[in-house]
Amino acid sequence: AINPGNSGGALVDLSGRLVGINTAIFSRSGGSVGIGFAIPTSMVQLVARQAAAGGGQVQRPYFGADLQEITSDLAAGLGLDRPRGVMVLNVDPQGPAAAAGVQRGDVIISIDGTEIFDPNGFEYRFATRGIDGTARIGILRGARNLEAQVALAPPPETVPRDEIVIEGRSPFTGVRVVNLSPAVAEELGVRASDGVVITGILRGSIAERVGFRAGDIIRSINDMTVRSTRDLEQIAGQRLRIWRLLFERGGQVRQAVVRG
Structure with a gap:
């Protein structure tokens, strides 16, 4: 259980392996009801690596596309055996996704071999890859299975801030x-x-x-x-x-x- 004073502490499994950093509990009374929240270690590692490098700011890679969840009706219309993956709605023509050949209407089914089920899951897994290198994106385009190597690059400053x-x-x-x-x-x-x-x-x-x-x-x-x-x-x-x-x-x- 996560109790007052545990926030910022380690969340470990039964084998003592670190799985997250405790943040807060869900409670209407202030006491623990057994529902807690933690930051996953993959995200902690990303922040720790960038902090150790001395950049002064945490950067997450920019994919450059709007995504939609695949519902049961949409899956049936696309000929999928079950709801899975995410559909690409729009692609930033200057973004990494477009540069890798991702197109509007594509269904993204995996990232680096891990199956994707919703936009939040994709965005989390893509963001925690860190900057530099590429991510291997599995795509369904019609009846074809494709792969795209998407660069892990920071979001661009396409226009001046002009504050x-x-x-x-x-x-x-x-x-x-x-x-x-x-x-x-x-x-x-x-x-x-x-x-x-x-x-x-x-x-x-x-x-x-x-x-x-x-x-x-x-x-x-x-x-x-x-x-x-x-x-x-x-x-x-x-x-x-x-x-x-x-x-x-x-x-x-x-x-x-x-x-x-």
Whole structure:
């Protein structure tokens, strides 16, 4: 059991082998109910290696594709005997997956020989490979079984961050924003896409009162697409009576209306 004071300690199996680092328990009362959480050793080893190398920042490899879980209905439509693998929805044309020949519609069934069942499982196994070298990706493309050697490279800075703080009087006054790139998305733990992401909010600002949070991704304002921090700065400088805001928070797209 994981009890108060165990966090950060070793989680071992019956043979004394390290399997993880304890983090927390699930409990409604504060006492142990037998459900605990730990960081797997594979992830700990990745962080420890990079820390020992003195890089100052943990980097995880960037795959460069959006993935979808294979449901029972989708498996039947694809002619699979059972739900397994993940389907490739979109491929970043500048990413490692595209460079290795991965295509939209491919079904990824394994990584380095280990079978894959869902996007989270693939992303975890790919991320814990570390930087440098390649990962062997098993693919179903129609009736063909293929393999791709995907480079284990850090996420690219495809666009400059161009960090700014919005001033003036608008719902965005007081937000600190950067352009969203794969590298920024990895760093902040948000989905990589076009747009700008809020990295901070000045205390007492209009943006704080509106309810924006760090990590929110600004998509559009009054149907005007926001693709860069300069777009946001330009739109925020307008005198508008009604602000129709479209933004993403925690993977969910939200709408809000604010009066000027």
